[in-house]
Amino acid sequence: xxxxxxxxxxxxxxxxxxxxxxxxxxxxxxxxxxxxxxxxxxxxxxxxxxxxxxxxxxxxxxxxxxxxxxxxxxxxxxxxxxxxxxxxxxxxxxxxxxxxxxxxxxxxxxxxxxxxxxxxxxxxxxxxxxxxxxxxxxxxxxxxxxxxxxxxxxxxxxxxxxxxxxxxxxxxxxxxxxxxxxxxxxxxxxxxxxxxxxxxxxxxxxxxxxxxxxxxxxxxxxxxxxxxxxxxxxxxxxxxxxxxxxxxxxxxxxxxxxxxxxxxxxxxxxxxxxxxxxxxxxxxxxxxxxxxxxxxxxxxxxxxxxxxxxxxxxxxxxxxxxxxxxxxxxxxxxxxxxxxxxxxxxxxxxxxxxxxxxxxxxxxxxxxxxxxxxxxxxxxxxxxxxxxxxxxxxxxxxxxxxxxxxxxxxxxxxxxxxxxxxxxx
Amino acid sequence: xxxxxxxxxxxxxxxxxxxxxxxxxxxxxxxxxxxxxxxxxxxxxxxxxxxxxxxxxxxxxxxxxxxxxxxxxxxxxxxxxxxxxxxxxxxxxxxxxxxxxxxxxxxxxxxxxxxxxxxxxxxxxxxxxxxxxxxxxxxxxxxxxxxxxxxxxxxxxxxxxxxxxxxxxxxxxxxxxxxxxxxxxxxxxxxxxxxxxxxxxxxxxxxxxxxxxxxxxxxxxxxxxxxxxxxxxxxxxxxxxxxxxxxxxxxxxxxxxxxxxxxxxxxxxxxxxxxxx
Numbered sequence: 001x002x003x004x005x006x007x008x009x010x011x012x013x014x015x016x017x018x019x020x021x022x023x024x025x026x027x028x029x030x031x032x033x034x035x036x037x038x039x040x041x042x043x044x045x046x047x048x049x050x051x052x053x054x055x056x057x058x059x060x061x062x063x064x065x066x067x068x069x070x071x072x073x074x075x076x077x078x079x080x081x082x083x084x085x086x087x088x089x090x091x092x093x094x095x096x097x098x099x100x101x102x103x104x105x106x107x108x109x110x111x112x113x114x115x116x117x118x119x120x121x122x123x124x125x126x127x128x129x130x131x132x133x134x135x136x137x138x139x140x141x142x143x144x145x146x147x148x149x150x151x152x153x154x155x156x157x158x159x160x161x162x163x164x165x166x167x168x169x170x171x172x173x174x175x176x177x178x179x180x181x182x183x184x185x186x187x188x189x190x191x192x193x194x195x196x197x198x199x200x201x202x203x204x205x206x207x208x209x210x211x212x213x214x215x216x217x218x219x220x221x222x223x224x225x226x227x228x229x230x231x232x233x234x235x236x237x238x239x240x241x242x243x244x245x246x247x248x249x250x251x252x253x254x255x256x257x258x259x260x261x262x263x264x265x266x267x268x269x270x271x272x273x274x275x276x277x278x279x280x281x282x283x284x285x286x287x288x289x290x291x292x293x294x295x296x297x298x299x300x301x302x303x304x305x306x307x308x309x310x311x312x313x314x315x316x317x318x319x320x321x322x323x324x325x326x327x328x329x330x331x332x333x334x335x336x337x338x339x340x341x342x343x344x345x346x347x348x349x350x351x352x353x354x355x356x357x358x359x360x361x362x363x364x365x366x367x368x369x370x371x372x373x374x375x376x377x378x379x380x381x382x383x384x385x386x387x388x389x390x391x392x393x394x395x396x397x398x399x400x401x402x403x404x405x406x407x408x409x410x411x412x413x414x415x416x417x418x419x420x421x422x423x424x425x
Numbered sequence: 426x427x428x429x430x431x432x433x434x435x436x437x438x439x440x441x442x443x444x445x446x447x448x449x450x451x452x453x454x455x456x457x458x459x460x461x462x463x464x465x466x467x468x469x470x471x472x473x474x475x476x477x478x479x480x481x482x483x484x485x486x487x488x489x490x491x492x493x494x495x496x497x498x499x500x501x502x503x504x505x506x507x508x509x510x511x512x513x514x515x516x517x518x519x520x521x522x523x524x525x526x527x528x529x530x531x532x533x534x535x536x537x538x539x540x541x542x543x544x545x546x547x548x549x550x551x552x553x554x555x556x557x558x559x560x561x562x563x564x565x566x567x568x569x570x571x572x573x574x575x576x577x578x579x580x581x582x583x584x585x586x587x588x589x590x591x592x593x594x595x596x597x598x599x600x601x602x603x604x605x606x607x608x609x610x611x612x613x614x615x616x617x618x619x620x621x622x623x624x625x626x627x628x629x630x631x632x633x634x635x636x637x638x639x640x641x642x643x644x645x646x647x648x649x650x651x652x653x654x655x656x657x658x659x660x661x662x663x664x665x666x667x668x669x670x671x672x673x674x675x676x677x678x679x680x681x682x683x684x685x686x687x688x689x690x691x692x693x694x695x696x697x698x699x700x701x702x
Binding site for chain 2: 008032036038039041043063064065066068069070071074075078079081082083084086092193251252255256257258260261263269273276279280281283
């Protein structure tokens with residue numbers, strides 16, 4: 001009797017599942033928009049915009065599909081191979097190279113309206129340009145900033161940096177030292193993923209690391225300009241004792257309890273971490289956003305913006321481009337930026353007063369927008385392997401004091417060029 | 426051989442330590458699920474939330490279609506478990522009772538097939554299911570789970586069939602029972618713990634499976650719980666920890682409930698006394 005009951009339940013569930021397949025076609029175009037929004041406000045903003053589009057476009061329905069940052073690359077790769085990719089794809093520019101070169105993404109140069117093309121600065125377009133084509137619309141980006149315990153800084157009497165008058169890397173090192181002592185640290189570097197943080201910040205000191213020759217081939221060099229940021233971190237941890245060695249293996253969120261608990265005066269984090277700080281900081285905790293230190297190239301730093309792309313297999317590229325244009329109208333771009341606590345790339349959107357308020361230090365981040373450039377390595381083929389197999393362990397060992405600068409250079413350059421050469425034959 | 430009192434105390438202490446080790450992640454998950462954001466980021470974490478809240482559960486349900494995802498997971502896991510057992514049981518009987526070279530080769534292949542990584546099969550599988558119009562459908566996912574669970578299920582059941590003494594079947598034959606009657610009335614009831622254990626294995630592996638579900642299911646209405654849980658994780662691994670813990674806690678409950686209900690069937694020792702030696 002019991003067996004029969006279980007079998008009936010299983011068959012019932014399976015039949016229900018079978019019968020709930022997608023409804024039949026009603027002649028309208030349906031576009032699938034895979035979004036990676038994950039924070040509550042961001043998901044809401046995306047869904048609202050999709051609803052607004054659907055309300056005024058009865059012939060082109062957009063279906064919101066929830067994706068995940070954690071698994072987007074594998075999921076997209078399989079979808080592309082199987083010809084089942086979403087029409088509109090949300091991703092980050094540093095994930096696009098393989099898809100662009102593989103022919104999976106539509107070239108957007110002819111599809112996008114002039115309004116959108118001229119609204120986003122060239123330096124941002126470069127983040128999604130591979131070869132001669134544009135394969136994504138960069139729309140949200142975030143600088144790496146210093147999030148500081150405002151009260152601690154005030155009491156110490158150190159000069160507070162501003163975007164107009166930032167700290168130099170040398171000054172940053174000496175201030176971190178000044179703020180340290182009695183088991184407390186001036187700075188906590190969360191460097192579980194040390195490569196992109198190091199490379200992106202090194203743009204401020206003119207560090208390039210990847211150099212493209214006249215033959216188009218890329219080689220790795222580790223010049224004196226590339227040394228400044230890694231040396232600062234290394235010395236803070238191993239010489240000055242002004243940076244905690246335990247945070248080197250942590251992700252950004254992991255450092256927040258120590259930051260709130262008064263163990264660290266400053267934590268270099270992405271601008272969007274403010275959302276977590278607002279949500280999690282103890283009541284009365286006074287924090288502020290400071291620009292990252294500046295070098296020979298000022299506050300310049302590398303970023304990999306969030307992007308919107310169109311699948312090459314999509315039969316409705318024109319409509320997909322129209323939806324992207326709608327989604328990235330200045331006022332909508334602002335809504336998306338506020339939802340994700342990031343900066344819009346569009347110049348019109350960046351003028352919005354909501355992004356210039358002192359509340360949650362939006363103004364400090366917005367002042368940095370003009371200094372953001374394409375991350376140095378994102379269009380270099382072989383970069384992911386170089387990063388995982390060569391650079392990540394090398395930087396981790398250097399920062400922890402296990403190897404010296406010469407050994408770091410040797411590994412990054414010699415081992416690194418062997419990896420890159422395989423991709424450039 | 427008698428165990429000394431001290432050794433026994435040591436054994437119990439080791440067992441207790443092992444249980445604590447096993448229970449820690451689950452207990453910590455429950456604790457996290459009920460903590461407000463400020464307690465989650467405290468430098469001095471506590472086992473018991475100081476200000477317990479249901480807000481994480483509310484947020485998890487508001488943001489993601491957890492009930493729908495749980496239903497989908499249930500369909501996939503239950504379907505996989507029942508079909509895998511129905512297919513594997515007769516196969517296992519034949520392989521256990523008729524030890525031919527073919528049966529040995531089949532057993533070897535079954536073991537080897539467990540070594541195939543998911544990524545090796547996913548693209549061909551995707552294309553096959555696409556041609557069958559089974560992408561983004563739970564029946565398609567159930568088929569995959571059955572195929573994936575079958576080798577191990579078969580392997581498990583062969584062992585259980587071998588443990589049923591052939592003398593019982595011979596005794597039934599002497600008493601005049603036909604082959605089918607013997608299988609249904611004598612062998613099958615004795616196999617029950619093995620069948621239940623195998624079904625449980627298939628259920629839990631399908632319930633927890635992530636990669637196939639991620640790739641094969643496209644729309645939110647079809648996605649299973651492990652896929653939906655990843656929606657609480659952002660770029661660079663930043664997680665919305667409270668709602669994620671709340672959703673993960675709810676996701677572990679069905680497996681625990683199923684296990685609690687049928688564990689007696691596994692450990693019951695139904696063969697005890699079946700044969701007089």
